[in-house]
Amino acid sequence: MDGEQLKTLLQQVREGKISVEQACEKIRVMPYQDLGFAKIDHHRAIRQGFPEVVYCEGKTVEQIITIIEQLNQRTDSNILATRMIPQVAEKVLAKIPQAEYHELARMMVIQKGKQKRVGNVLVMSAGTSDLPVAEEAALTAEAMGSRVERLYDVGVAGIHRLLLNHKQLFAARVIVVVAGMEGALASVVGGLVDKPVIAVPTSVGYGASFKGLAALLTMLNSCASGVAVVNIDNGFGAGYTAALINRIGEKEE
Amino acid sequence: MDGEQLKTLLQQVREGKISVEQACEKIRVMPYQDLGFAKIDHHRAIRQGFPEVVYCEGKTVEQIITIIEQLNQRTDSNILATRMIPQVAEKVLAKIPQAEYHELARMMVIQKGKQKRVGNVLVMSAGTSDLPVAEEAALTAEAMGSRVERLYDVGVAGIHRLLLNHKQLFAARVIVVVAGMEGALASVVGGLVDKPVIAVPTSVGYGASFKGLAALLTMLNSCASGVAVVNIDNGFGAGYTAALINRIGEKEE
Amino acid sequence: MDGEQLKTLLQQVREGKISVEQACEKIRVMPYQDLGFAKIDHHRAIRQGFPEVVYCEGKTVEQIITIIEQLNQRTDSNILATRMIPQVAEKVLAKIPQAEYHELARMMVIQKGKQKRVGNVLVMSAGTSDLPVAEEAALTAEAMGSRVERLYDVGVAGIHRLLLNHKQLFAARVIVVVAGMEGALASVVGGLVDKPVIAVPTSVGYGASFKGLAALLTMLNSCASGVAVVNIDNGFGAGYTAALINRIGEKEE
Amino acid sequence: MDGEQLKTLLQQVREGKISVEQACEKIRVMPYQDLGFAKIDHHRAIRQGFPEVVYCEGKTVEQIITIIEQLNQRTDSNILATRMIPQVAEKVLAKIPQAEYHELARMMVIQKGKQKRVGNVLVMSAGTSDLPVAEEAALTAEAMGSRVERLYDVGVAGIHRLLLNHKQLFAARVIVVVAGMEGALASVVGGLVDKPVIAVPTSVGYGASFKGLAALLTMLNSCASGVAVVNIDNGFGAGYTAALINRIGEKEE
Amino acid sequence: MDGEQLKTLLQQVREGKISVEQACEKIRVMPYQDLGFAKIDHHRAIRQGFPEVVYCEGKTVEQIITIIEQLNQRTDSNILATRMIPQVAEKVLAKIPQAEYHELARMMVIQKGKQKRVGNVLVMSAGTSDLPVAEEAALTAEAMGSRVERLYDVGVAGIHRLLLNHKQLFAARVIVVVAGMEGALASVVGGLVDKPVIAVPTSVGYGASFKGLAALLTMLNSCASGVAVVNIDNGFGAGYTAALINRIGEKEE
Amino acid sequence: MDGEQLKTLLQQVREGKISVEQACEKIRVMPYQDLGFAKIDHHRAIRQGFPEVVYCEGKTVEQIITIIEQLNQRTDSNILATRMIPQVAEKVLAKIPQAEYHELARMMVIQKGKQKRVGNVLVMSAGTSDLPVAEEAALTAEAMGSRVERLYDVGVAGIHRLLLNHKQLFAARVIVVVAGMEGALASVVGGLVDKPVIAVPTSVGYGASFKGLAALLTMLNSCASGVAVVNIDNGFGAGYTAALINRIGEKEE
Amino acid sequence: MDGEQLKTLLQQVREGKISVEQACEKIRVMPYQDLGFAKIDHHRAIRQGFPEVVYCEGKTVEQIITIIEQLNQRTDSNILATRMIPQVAEKVLAKIPQAEYHELARMMVIQKGKQKRVGNVLVMSAGTSDLPVAEEAALTAEAMGSRVERLYDVGVAGIHRLLLNHKQLFAARVIVVVAGMEGALASVVGGLVDKPVIAVPTSVGYGASFKGLAALLTMLNSCASGVAVVNIDNGFGAGYTAALINRIGEKEE
Amino acid sequence: MDGEQLKTLLQQVREGKISVEQACEKIRVMPYQDLGFAKIDHHRAIRQGFPEVVYCEGKTVEQIITIIEQLNQRTDSNILATRMIPQVAEKVLAKIPQAEYHELARMMVIQKGKQKRVGNVLVMSAGTSDLPVAEEAALTAEAMGSRVERLYDVGVAGIHRLLLNHKQLFAARVIVVVAGMEGALASVVGGLVDKPVIAVPTSVGYGASFKGLAALLTMLNSCASGVAVVNIDNGFGAGYTAALINRIGEKEE
Secondary structure, eight states: OHHHHHHHHHHHHHTTSSOHHHHHHHHHHHHHHHTSHHHHHHHHHHHHTOOEEEEOTTSOHHHHHHHHHHHHHHOSSOEEEESOOHHHHHHHHHHOTTOEEETTTTEEEEOOSOOOOEEEEEEEESSGGGHHHHHHHHHHHHHTTEEEEEEOSOOGGGHHHHHTTHHHHHHOSEEEEEEOTTOTHHHHHHHHOSSOEEEEEOOOOOGGGGGGHHHHHHHHTOSSTTEEEOOTTOHHHHHHHHHHHHHHTTOOO | OHHHHHHHHHHHHHTTSSOHHHHHHHHHTHHHHHTSHHHHHHHHHHHHTOOEEEEOTTSOHHHHHHHHHHHHHHOSSOEEEESOOHHHHHHHHHHOTTOEEETTTTEEEEOOSOOOOEEEEEEEESSGGGHHHHHHHHHHHHHTTEEEEEEOSOOGGGHHHHHTTHHHHHHOSEEEEEEOTTOTHHHHHHHHOSSOEEEEEOOOOOGGGGGGHHHHHHHHTOSSSSEEEOOTTOHHHHHHHHHHHHHHTTOOO | OHHHHHHHHHHHHHTTSSOHHHHHHHHHTOHHHHTSHHHHHHHHHHHHTOOEEEEOTTSOHHHHHHHHHHHHHHOSSOEEEESOOHHHHHHHHHHOTTOEEETTTTEEEEOOSOOOOEEEEEEEESSGGGHHHHHHHHHHHHHTTEEEEEEOSOOGGGHHHHHTTHHHHHHOSEEEEEEOTTOTHHHHHHHHOSSOEEEEEOOOOOGGGGGGHHHHHHHHTOSSTTEEEOOTTOHHHHHHHHHHHHHHTTOOO | OHHHHHHHHHHHHHTTSSOHHHHHHHHHTHHHHHTSHHHHHHHHHHHHTOOEEEEOTTSOHHHHHHHHHHHHHHOSSOEEEESOOHHHHHHHHHHOTTOEEETTTTEEEEOOSOOOOEEEEEEEESSGGGHHHHHHHHHHHHHTTEEEEEEOSOOGGGHHHHHTTHHHHHHOSEEEEEEOTTOTHHHHHHHHOSSOEEEEEOOOOOGGGGGGHHHHHHHHTOSSTTEEEOOTTOHHHHHHHHHHHHHHTTOOO | OHHHHHHHHHHHHHTTSSOHHHHHHHHHHOHHHHTSHHHHHHHHHHHHOOOEEEEOTTSOHHHHHHHHHHHHHHOSSOEEEESOOHHHHHHHHHHOTTOEEETTTTEEEEOOSOOOOEEEEEEEESSGGGHHHHHHHHHHHHHTTEEEEEEOSOOGGGHHHHHTTHHHHHHOSEEEEEEOTTOTHHHHHHHHOSSOEEEEEOOOOOGGGGGGHHHHHHHHTOSSSSEEEOOTTOHHHHHHHHHHHHHHTTOOO | OHHHHHHHHHHHHHTTSSOHHHHHHHHHTHHHHHTSHHHHHHHHHHHHTOOEEEEOTTSOHHHHHHHHHHHHHHOSSOEEEESOOHHHHHHHHHHOTTOEEETTTTEEEEOOSOOOOEEEEEEEESSGGGHHHHHHHHHHHHHTTEEEEEEOSOOGGGHHHHHTTHHHHHHOSEEEEEEOTTOTHHHHHHHHOSSOEEEEEOOOOOGGGGGGHHHHHHHHTOSSSSEEEOOTTOHHHHHHHHHHHHHHTTOOO | OHHHHHHHHHHHHHTTSSOHHHHHHHHHHHHHHHTSHHHHHHHHHHHHTOOEEEEOTTSOHHHHHHHHHHHHHHOSSOEEEESOOHHHHHHHHHHOTTOEEETTTTEEEEOOSOOOOEEEEEEEESSGGGHHHHHHHHHHHHHTTEEEEEEOSOOGGGHHHHHTTHHHHHHOSEEEEEEOTTOTHHHHHHHHOSSOEEEEEOOOOOGGGGGGHHHHHHHHTOSSTTEEEOOTTOHHHHHHHHHHHHHHTTOOO | OHHHHHHHHHHHHHTTSSOHHHHHHHHHHHHHHHTSHHHHHHHHHHHHTOOEEEEOTTSOHHHHHHHHHHHHHHOSSOEEEESOOHHHHHHHHHHOTTOEEETTTTEEEEOOSOOOOEEEEEEEESSGGGHHHHHHHHHHHHHTTEEEEEEOSOOGGGHHHHHTTHHHHHHOSEEEEEEOTTOTHHHHHHHHOSSOEEEEEOOOOOGGGGGGHHHHHHHHTOSSTTEEEOOTTOHHHHHHHHHHHHHHTTOOO
């Protein structure tokens, strides 16, 4: 396609429909667009149902509101704002009432139009303290158009809870496993299924959990195949990756 | 289905075709098979084209040969032996001549029958020293039935090499990025594509690379979304996960 | 016993007292109960005098109160709530006046009926700053039915204090050693006795104690045999393990 | 008893049967014997069936042989030599033919007379590479008079193997869990049983296992109660502690 | 020159213009001035346009104000105060109105007279959260007489932003790259240019960024040549070093 | 001497002046006193001018006041309270007006009678932020009877400041070097003198100082001989050790 | 210039001198060349006197020889091969006799024609064990056209050695400081001069040097301004960066 | 004194006995000698009985022999060569027969004339594997003129061995404690005595000893006052420091 655009442009040069200088200018800004990724930057959300994402941590309240308002006017795609504290959410909601704030996940979603959710992403958590991260993963995948099932509080200390729900595990296309403390759930799930497992260590724990390091190492060393890991507490990244994977099952691009 | 089996069994009890004691015994061993995962253990390779895997490190030569010979007789699926040194390979080849040994990847593959490779897994490496790990990933994905493309030696220190090959990036269904030293390639690739990226840090480097820790942390902290990480030097795990993801694009299970 | 239940059920099927469908449903939920651990979940407290445990950190005040109230109504066993701050304790006490709150150990115990404490668990601490963790261990073991002796502030910097109390050491069935800073007490005690020692490193200290890491490593490397270690500040885990061990001396299961 | 000895001595002083100087000398060396631990040093093996232990690593071949020969002549108790390489074993066996060398566990046992093994220690391992450490634990516990059962290669990647053997788990008095890589087995076992679990992380693994650190942290952060941990690869320490615990069930001291 | 001073002094001694004792005293304090570095301490700012620097962290408000006031009276060179919080800035501004406070960079600059800025230092940042550190670098280099260009928010997740600005990169004499999270920008820039790159890891990130450690390791292991690194968040050090380098291009000393 | 006491006691037994039972009791509590360290515990302060020390961190205000008041009544030796915050100091001063509180060092000293300070301990600091730790060291050594000189703010970034004061270095009997950030001062001083140097790393710094770890490692790896190190920020420990060393020069014990 | 090339091309299109398809193809490969870095890749060595660099570690002997032979034929620039062991050097020298092998620095240099060395790079080392890394830095800078002075074995344990050579320090344009153990030399030098200092930590040391980590942290935390750091043992990187800086003083690009 | 030299020189200038230029030159090289430390470098060994020290690790056999031969001819003081392997020792002994090689300590001592050893340094070790480091400490202190007592294999696992030898502890002027594994001995000894204790962690141990890190942290966090620490396995440094301290008790300098 980009080859076509360039060909057309050169044809116009040959035919004198466009000056050499104008063509020169157009080609100079083209390289990056020709690569495709610039186009993705501008248009991919509309085409692919991908949300725009705002990472709120380390931004001032004013910055966050301005960015979201501008995005809201400029784009038809969903908007996702992660790590947003309630005080900020309140102010955004006052300006954009259709926004939905999920306090547990510290996340705001602005849904544009009706979204069809497809496929099957299963988000599991080991304990109740892992819920904020698990919900961040689930909401992210949903905002990206994935149908999401949740299976929470099924840590390995009571493994029968996990086994009793094996049908959900076998039905999923991709599974996100969220666990803190020793993070053993990822290995157990990885051993039960033949689906890709995205493991999210959380900072839940104390002492030698070293703020999630223990769970991170556990997951990286999983004796089960098919387990890949994201950063500690990175529910967003896990949900995003799971949605990318889930989409593969829908249609080839 | 298992429901059906149980129903049939109970029907037989009611009809006196089987004694209470016999039924009792059958039900007691049933739970794990009813869960489905035991069945997978026995039959999944045949059904799904999944290979049997032998991790050779820490096993004696005798143990490795015995295991591979037994697997070779017992199963119709491919057999994969990882981290196998040439001395061992030689002895196995003497007994199983159809085995193929890939010295760079320290891997042996025993292909059973003709395999159709489908989909599109791209395996990239940053430097030439990362090749053993990259090849382990590529061969694993191939043994699991994935069509694999290779794009090697495209580290970020010469980013034009990467950009010149953007078509391969955009064509892949899932990308494995193998990189040592600072491991920055995963982030750059993750920022260019909207496919899942499985990042493999390698122990290539010295000093403050701390045997792959630097690359591992880089990849876990990737500012690009859609990047998930496996253990240092774990080419097998990355290839396995990529093949699981690639398979989703083929057909729903 | 479970064998008995299943036998009875099958007998009822044979005798037509229960339909195949009903039996089917009953058996489907049975597997995990047959394993024994599900039963433990529901019934072990009553049989064994084990408490229900609520870990309060990371839960909201409302969640904690709800969980404790429901447990209090549903179970006849003791209830243990760990890492509970005074503000929460106050609210719980207002609703459940028979609860006892131990501020030093940040722990609440709800004792159901009169409890006989048996055996001999010795809980030792190196310094006064280790007391919260030591008390958590002691109260946990007591709530699980162990008779507990306390020997506090006997750190190795004044080893005569320890030696003067050797009789308590020799009388115990199992010893919990709680120590921060360099955690050397565990090794010294382990060298004096031929009892299992459960060592608890605490985060007491500063600088190169790295929040308990120094004491943890000390205890893991103990040159004395018979020392096993739990997580930093994990008084609960130590008390729980010690009570399990102490119980072995009472009666075989 | 020591009180009695002292009283007798003082009586002899009063009665002039022993000079003040002689009594003085006797009392000066008494304190440490009065504490009981000196006695344990000299006599405990005979009374309690405890073995003498020789840690071979970092000792010369000559030193090891000398120590074992002297112990062999001096004591009637069993002798245990840990981390002994085959070259040394060969030389010891040439001198002490009744010694048994266990190559896998790198351990030598010299059994004195017939030993009755009691109680029930279960030693489990996650993978086959963990066997040397597991066997070190099992042989140690046996040399200390414990009856030991072994349940090997039941890692969490195939959890049905573990569940199918639940009877062994429930029958044990104390369980030793040996696991490398991510070490998740300890948590799963700890969640299934209400027995003390001694967890041994092994250095099996690569990359981010950091020579056993990953498994160590996993086990320390176990979400299951009743799990205590020993040093990486410390099979001896786990077997020793398990035997101490197992003995509690036999008879009160 | 110092040689000249000494010669003059000795001449004065010979000519009796100054007593031996006085000369003795003068020479005793001279050694360090003879080395040249003492002179730098007292006079270099005037000669070289170097600022006096006050590091405010860990100093009381009173201490900071006193030091700045004294410097302001004593020196004609610029004054730089780093890591100054707004509350302190307010009080200093009340006393020294010509001071300029840069809140984002937590930095105060007191410009003495008109400053000519020369050369070409490019300060780049990966994300907007890295701005405080980037601005600290830029303002420091400016206060030291460097002309500074800024290129912010050009992280590798959207590498076309970086490539679109390649002219700025090629025009610079020295480049400061400020990046948190995985810090990959330094490698990419280092691979594009043949200028010295001063890399500044920032503590921006969470989880396995370990407060900047990930970015630090990434930058130290850069596969691109010509990259040197300063401490985490040390914008001042990077700006200072860049200004030293930039000055080399101006004139030889 | 203790030999004498025992002899006397036995003589009394022989002579019937004391009953066997009474002697028995006396001897039972004697062992630890015979060792000498128990005596030190009770009497050493008076004999040796050593202070009693109270570590305030992690103790409640009430506990601190009670302990100091009791010590104040019970002992004639100096009292030292470390890590005391001003709020606590105020309350103690209200009760014990003769106490002196040193806010910078967070230390309280209660001087009993007139103290003669002897020897020569030099306490040096690299920067002004290191002063609290340096003062803790200096005041501790003074309270233990050492004459202390202070040489502050002589960090290696301006080494002439250090060299100009070489006489103080050469005059000291033992030197305490307090330094944060990179802690290089200890090596430089260690290379200049042939006195024992006690190095104290401080947590002053940011980023890769990792709260004092950088300075700690620097000091442990000092290329200069004669440097020994105490914990991060442990001014008390350094002052105490220096005073012990300084005392050796006074008189042999 | 590139603008000119593009303009000419488009003019040719308009004038029909080149077909649209041919122009299309030419423009498609142009972007990366237009950026300038591709040109650098092909031509920069000739223009700038920069060497081609081969990193030998992790490459086979055959690979190294092939790469060097090909480079030697293809380029007129100097060739640098780092981390080359003597066995390999011998084989290369047999084929390319004009190559020079520096065993201490494990480096081979192939000098093409006569090279003029300009400017003033000072390479310092703390101890004699740091020489391999220091020589790697010096030889790299020389191969890049820098005049290099060496000042070795001037560690801070004997600081007079350093001070006696202050003239060399003040004469340099940029200084490379190579030091292992505690690495304090970088700070002392940084405090003496107002030149950029490139610090290279080495793995020289033992115990808590943690293979260079101690020196690395020391240098990153330098209290002296103007110090930037490269990876542990990275003499090449330091020499390369120093040469880039040194070149700035020669002529503006 | 140096003041005197300078005065004389200036007097000579005034009196015309020396030219201004000559005086100029003399004064310029004077500063470092005036500081006194350069003199110490040349003469202190003779005056003070201090040995010259050669650290052999990382030096070639030829370098070591050359250095020792030159030292042997040039100096009358003792010579100490540390970390010397037997192969090197053999060659040195062939040339300098009066040298003594201590294989266990990997140390060579060349004693010049008869040495009087004074004071009382006690070197203790926890286990037999710590002997090489302990002997390095003892031999170093002896070579520096200290009388040394040894008390080995008194680890805390059998604390009565330590207590039985309390007289040696109380008699020492300074104590060196060498211990690996958990290193608890330093704290216990520090608590028993009121002498400075120099603690040496050793790399003896495995697993979570992390090559001496565990023992190092233990010793740095010692709850006993008066304990200072040197690098892991740094027996030389401990012996050197202890000898410096011991010498204080002999005579004031």
